[in-house]
Amino acid sequence: QSVLTQPPSASGTPGQRVTISCSGSSSNIGSNTVNWYQQLPGTAPKLLIYSNNQRPSGVPDRFSGSKSGTSASLAISGLQSEDEADYYCAAWDDSLNGAVFGGGTKLTVL
Amino acid sequence: EVQLVESGGGLVKPGGSLRLSCAASGFTFSSYSMNWVRQAPGKGLEWVSSISSSSSYIYYADSVKGRFTISRDNAKNSLYLQMNSLRAEDTAVYYCARDMELRNWGQGTLVTVSS
Numbered sequence: 001q002s003v004l005t006q007p008p009s010a011s012g013t014p015g016q017r018v019t020i021s022c023s024g025s026s027s028n029i030g031s032n033t034v035n036w037y038q039q040l041p042g043t044a045p046k047l048l049i050y051s052n053n054q055r056p057s058g059v060p061d062r063f064s065g066s067k068s069g070t071s072a073s074l075a076i077s078g079l080q081s082e083d084e085a086d087y088y089c090a091a092w093d094d095s096l097n098g099a100v101f102g103g104g105t106k107l108t109v110l
Numbered sequence: 111e112v113q114l115v116e117s118g119g120g121l122v123k124p125g126g127s128l129r130l131s132c133a134a135s136g137f138t139f140s141s142y143s144m145n146w147v148r149q150a151p152g153k154g155l156e157w158v159s160s161i162s163s164s165s166s167y168i169y170y171a172d173s174v175k176g177r178f179t180i181s182r183d184n185a186k187n188s189l190y191l192q193m194n195s196l197r198a199e200d201t202a203v204y205y206c207a208r209d210m211e212l213r214n215w216g217q218g219t220l221v222t223v224s225s
Contacts, residue, residue, distance in 0.1 A: 037212070045155060047213050050213070051211070
């Protein structure tokens, strides 16, 4: 059971907008920033969003992040087939003194 | 270009030991905290351990505390993970990742614990 809770799956058609939620608690998301990672099949994870809503250089602005209270979300607009991947949220947890991940969300582009 | 290259994975028997290495290049290694993150086959990501830039602060997941030791050699631009008393549930791909945002990742090295 992961400390951060994500839906196991999400789907959308090309061009659609999809959102993936990430729920935590006061000791992690409630008091620290959230990062999101994209893992394409057979590859290492890649940082997609950091500090709740910042995109590293090279990440398309179709990807956006937000945080409110103890929850965060990742939005992908203009869905493309190459967005089909696993997505993970993560944050530092002050109680555990360590980083915690969500269980991951498998995004399928129909 | 930032590069992280893990090595040292392999097959080990339960109770055995293994030392993973991560060779870093393309950035000032001594200025960044570093991390180990693992992924069991078909499973999600699990944070394992973090070490600050000067090794002053070290953190471990409860699942590996007392068995794994993280260290670094800033002169050699290298990160290490000494894994002792290995268990079947430690079987995973182990990634090293740069800084607290896990901004850059290596390709991973597979550790298999099996008799």
